[in-house]
Amino acid sequence: MTTFVDRVELHVAAGNGGHGCASVHREKFKPLGGPDGGNGGRGGDVILTVDQSVTTLLDYHHSPHRKATNGKPGEGGNRSGKDGQDLVLPVPDGTVVLDKAGNVLADLVGHGTSYVAAQGGRGGLGNAALASARRKAPGFALLGEPGDVQDIVLELKTVADVALVGYPSAGKSSLISVLSAAKPKIADYPFTTLVPNLGVVTAGSTVYTIADVPGLIPGASQGKGLGLEFLRHVERCSVLVHVLDTATLESDRDPLSDLDIIEEELRQYGGLDNRPRLVVLNKIDVPDGKDLAEMVRPDLEARGYRVFEVSAVAHLGLRELSFALAELVATARAAKPKEEATRIVIRPKAVDDTGFTVTREDDVFRVRGEKPERWVRQTDFNNDEAVGYLADRLNRLGVEEALMKAGARGGDGVAIGPEENAVVFDWEPSVTAGAEMLGRRGEDHRFEEPRPAAQRRRDRQAERDDAQQEFDDFEPF
Numbered sequence: 001m002t003t004f005v006d007r008v009e010l011h012v013a014a015g016n017g018g019h020g021c022a023s024v025h026r027e028k029f030k031p032l033g034g035p036d037g038g039n040g041g042r043g044g045d046v047i048l049t050v051d052q053s054v055t056t057l058l059d060y061h062h063s064p065h066r067k068a069t070n071g072k073p074g075e076g077g078n079r080s081g082k083d084g085q086d087l088v089l090p091v092p093d094g095t096v097v098l099d100k101a102g103n104v105l106a107d108l109v110g111h112g113t114s115y116v117a118a119q120g121g122r123g124g125l126g127n128a129a130l131a132s133a134r135r136k137a138p139g140f141a142l143l144g145e146p147g148d149v150q151d152i153v154l155e156l157k158t159v160a161d162v163a164l165v166g167y168p169s170a171g172k173s174s175l176i177s178v179l180s181a182a183k184p185k186i187a188d189y190p191f192t193t194l195v196p197n198l199g200v201v202t203a204g205s206t207v208y209t210i211a212d213v214p215g216l217i218p219g220a221s222q223g224k225g226l227g228l229e230f231l232r233h234v235e236r237c238s239v240l241v242h243v244l245d246t247a248t249l250e251s252d253r254d255p256l257s258d259l260d261i262i263e264e265e266l267r268q269y270g271g272l273d274n275r276p277r278l279v280v281l282n283k284i285d286v287p288d289g290k291d292l293a294e295m296v297r298p299d300l301e302a303r304g305y306r307v308f309e310v311s312a313v314a315h316l317g318l319r320e321l322s323f324a325l326a327e328l329v330a331t332a333r334a335a336k337p338k339e340e341a342t343r344i345v346i347r348p349k350a351v352d353d354t355g356f357t358v359t360r361e362d363d364v365f366r367v368r369g370e371k372p373e374r375w376v377r378q379t380d381f382n383n384d385e386a387v388g389y390l391a392d393r394l395n396r397l398g399v400e401e402a403l404m405k406a407g408a409r410g411g412d413g414v415a416i417g418p419e420e421n422a423v424v425f426d427w428e429p430s431v432t433a434g435a436e437m438l439g440r441r442g443e444d445h446r447f448e449e450p451r452p453a454a455q456r457r458r459d460r461q462a463e464r465d466d467a468q469q470e471f472d473d474f475e476p477f
Helices: 058-062 172-179 227-234 255-269 287-302 318-335 370-377 384-397 399-405 432-438 453-466
Strands: 007-013 046-050 065-067 087-091 095-099 104-108 114-118 149-156 162-165 198-203 206-212 239-245 277-282 307-309 357-361 364-368 413-416 423-426
Touching: 007 058, 007 114, 046 095, 046 104, 065 087, 104 114, 114 149, 162 172, 162 227, 162 318, 172 198, 172 206, 172 277, 172 318, 198 318, 206 318, 227 255, 239 255, 239 318, 255 287, 277 287, 277 318, 287 307, 307 318, 357 399, 364 370, 364 399, 370 384, 370 413, 384 399
Parallel strands: 007 065, 046 087, 162 206, 162 239, 239 277, 277 307, 364 413
Antiparallel strands: 007 149, 046 114, 095 104, 095 149, 198 206, 357 364, 413 423
16 A cells, blocks of 8 residues: 655646625615625635644545535625635645646645645625615626646655665665664665655754655666656755665676766756765675775865765764765855845836737637636626626726727627637627717616705716726625
8 A cells, every 4th residue: 555655646626706796775764775795705714834743645645636626605684604614735845846848836845835826716896895876776796716726736845854775775874874764674675765764863953853764776766766756856965875785696797887876867957966975885894895985085186076984883983974975065055055035026006007918729719818808707697787887997908998999890709718618609890979868877866866966067077087996896804
């Protein structure tokens, strides 16, 4: 049974926003109490958060589909719907989030670091929020927006200070077991270690983590054996330690050739040339191993390596090795740049940015833009007044004028949104004067009362001041 998983494909879906409510206040002796429909609740987000108690992606291997809860619809009496509950998914420290194309979306390092993988949809506005001086009795509400749906890939890269690399059965797991309190599985056959082992070492005042990388053999960087599956765990390590077997029973192997082969695999994998290295000649408790270590040590030092002769079984040379690693780790930590305070980057839109585009595609004119597409998703096309409100918003944004400039004529097809999910209709230019004569959408003259001339002037001025703002996005939270 699989117990360690370091790469999974995850399908996440945020919650949908709740629909707004279209309601009119009803009370005895108050037949026209006004609109009182509440807003829909926001859909829940899907959030990835680093949790130190989690060490594998196994849970998501077995259950790759995760969904947050939807927001509740609004109700009459100005009662807003309840927000959907965020779905927090714990992931191990060192998890990298990628899209299906392999682009990095987030690198989650450090306890509590989080990333919103899918954002919940906004709740729709109720007719109480849509009411204004010009539209006193809206007979419609906005629909909630659907939440994001994403397919992402999670990759785990072990967060350790020191990585032990070498052939199978070179003694990497044995070294971790004697340098730290880790208890990895140890046996005398190749590929005993099938998952990276991690241990914590204390040397003087320095505390560091050490990990082994299993399965490195010739061709590992090209996918042979298990090496490619675990080479990514070397990337975050500050120090590389070559563990060389001086008592191997294979006649075609020796410490120098083992070192050359592993170095070539690391070079082909890439990105590790600048890591400090040292060499550990292991198993010197074996007589032939001690002789071979003394024989190859001058050649290794001539190449510039710092060499340590150790025995994990007899506990020889371990103290010197642990303090040497602590020194390299401390140097690497000191060389890292200090984290800067969080900076807020403000990117104002250009003064001529309309927020949408109109392009001609064969027999239709396609409108793309955040606002038009969001407004379409929020519109109940079974309600004529809601459709009219959408037309007013698009006209106010300048979509109709842009269509005319692009050459659109009455009866031409217009599509709002991407090709796979667009709303298509036959466009008919509106006639502003005729619309004014028929009355504005959403007005109910039963609410009108005789007003003094001065009050009427103030109301008209208020209508002019509010004309643009009423079509902008309403942010209830």
